[in-house]
Structures are given as C-alpha cells and as structure tokens.
C-alpha cells in the first residue's frame with residue numbers, strides 16, 4: 001500500500017503490523033535439508049501445528065454456533081483452540097467438543113466473578129486460562145465497558161491472586177512492552193500473548209517488532225504466543241523465527257468459518273501449516289524449536 005492510496009491509514013496498528021510482516025525477508029538454506037516437523041508441545045500435550053485459534057468471541061455473527069464450530073475445526077486439525085468472552089454455557093459447549101481449549105477471561109471489575117469464571121473453566125477441563133489485560137481501558141481513558149460489563153485494570157497482586165487460585169497454567173494476553181513481560185513473569189504467568197488486540201490502540205508497535213526484546217526478557221522461562229495479523233504460514237514462520245513458541249490466527253479463519261464451518265477452519269489451519277512446513281524445509285529448520293532468527297532479513301530499517 002502506498003502513502004498516496006485513499007485507504008492508507010498511517011495510525012492503523014493493523015496496517016502497520018501488516019507492513020512489518022511484509023518487510024521481513026527470508027534466506028534460503030537447502031544443503032543438509034530435511035522434512036520438517038511442525039509438532040507443538042504445550043503444557044505437556046502434543047499438537048500437529050503451532051497455529052492456534054485466536055481467543056475470539058461472539059462468532060454467531062459469522063456463523064450459527066460459530067465458537068463451537070471453530071473448536072471442532074481446531075480439534076480436527078489437532079490444533080490448540082482458544083476462547084474469549086462468552087458465558088459459562090458457551091465455554092461448556094466449546095470444551096464438550098473435546099477441543100483442547102485455552103479460555104481467556106476478561107479483566108472484569110468484579111474480582112469475585114473472575115475467580116468464579118476461572119473455577120468454571122477449570123471444571124470444564126480447559127488446558128489453560130488467562131486474561132486479556134489490554135481490555136481494561138477504553139480509548140477515552142476511562143475503564144472499559146464491554147457489552148455492558150465493567151472492566152478494570154489489574155494490579156500485579158491481583159494477577160498473582162488469580163494465578164494462585166488455579167492449578168492450570170495462566171496466560172497474560174496483551175503484552176506489548178518489556179515492562180509488562182517482566183511483570184507477567186513476576187506474577188507467575190505460565191505464558192504471554194504478545195498482541196495489540198487487533199489494533200486496540202493506534203500506532204501500536206507491531207508484535208513482531210518488539211518480540212525479540214520481549215523474548216530476551218522471558219528467556220525461555222515460559223511460552224510466548226503472538227497474534228495480530230497472522231495470515232499465512234510465512235507469517236507464522238517469521239513469528240517463530242523471532243521468538244514465538246506458537247501463534248494465534250483470528251480473522252484469517254473468519255471467511256472459511258462463514259463458508260464451511262468447522263471443515264473450513266480445519267482446512268485453513270492445515271493450509272497454513274503446510275505453507276509453514278514449506279518454508280521450514282527451504283530453510284533447514286528441522287522443527288519449530290529450531291528456526292534460526294538469522295534467516296530473517298529486514299527490507300527497511302524500522303528503528
């Protein structure tokens with residue numbers, strides 16, 4: 001997209017993120033190449049792909065029973081499923097598909113309701129829980145209200161309390177600074193999602209641009225997930241090369257979900273996983289834990 005285009009919106013974090021993905025170029029390495037493995041091991045379980053569903057919600061607007069259809073698609077592709085805001089019955093319906101699901105709970109102002117939702121998710125058999133801490137404020141500087149529910153920023157000690165209230169791994173979603181990465185570690189989180197929540201704030205730094213710095217802070221202690229604008233296996237490869245352990249894909253599965261339900265979701269994950277395997281093969285990357293960051297070249301200087 002050029003600056004002269006009518007659609008050019010330099011403040012739009014989704015657009016900036018896309019530009020960053022597209023500015024990353026790749027070396028090829030063929031000698032001593034081998035068929036790569038795209039398997040992901042996460043919290044003691046094995047999956048066929050590091051491409052996971054994003055923590056979406058309210059997909060009935062896209063397709064009837066959309067969240068459950070997405071979960072079925074993830075299960076069929078042996079991928080990790082995520083679920084965002086939704087009532088207890090919906091979480092129960094999602095987990096009853098057998099999809100291994102991570103439930104991201106909103107930063108509700110009601111502290112006890114959060115504890116109740118963590119317990120409910122645990123009873124439903126989710127593999128992990130977490131919180132999208134980036135949804136506590138609205139863009140007017142006041143506490144956010146999501147579908148009539150009041151939100152509130154969470155302190156380090158509140159996060160510690162949520163984390164200690166459950167035996168499940170707890171993931172902090174919406175980390176886009178080294179500071180929050182340090183705090184997530186201090187709180188005892190078992191994973192973070194580097195994300196700007198599909199452009200919740202203008203001029204947000206692209207997740208992949210800040211990822212290497214955050215990965216240095218985390219230093220392999222807990223898994224790092226990335227979302228925002230992942231559209232292809234090439235995007236996934238770049239995220240893994242720069243320090244992610246796995247990625248989430250949200251909007252790219254919307255169309256397939258709308259047209260073909262769970263089958264569409266499954267096929268989209270498989271297609272992107274094959275693209276990922278294709279570039280892993282051409283870069284001598286034997287598995288997802290062996291993708292060398294020096295494969296990445298920068299088309300332009302961003303900093």
Ligand SMILES: Cc1cc2nc3c(=O)[nH]c(=O)nc-3n(C[C@H](O)[C@H](O)[C@H](O)COP(=O)(O)O)c2cc1C
Pocket residue numbers: 054055056057058083084085086104131132173195196197198227228229230248249250251252
């Ligand atoms: C329809 C929709 C609903 C979403 N609901 C939630 C939610 O309830 N909780 C959450 O943490 N993120 C939610 N997200 C954000 C996604 O988890 C993800 O961060 C974002 O969509 C970026 O990924 P993408 O560019 O691949 O879509 C939602 C996104 C969309 C598009």
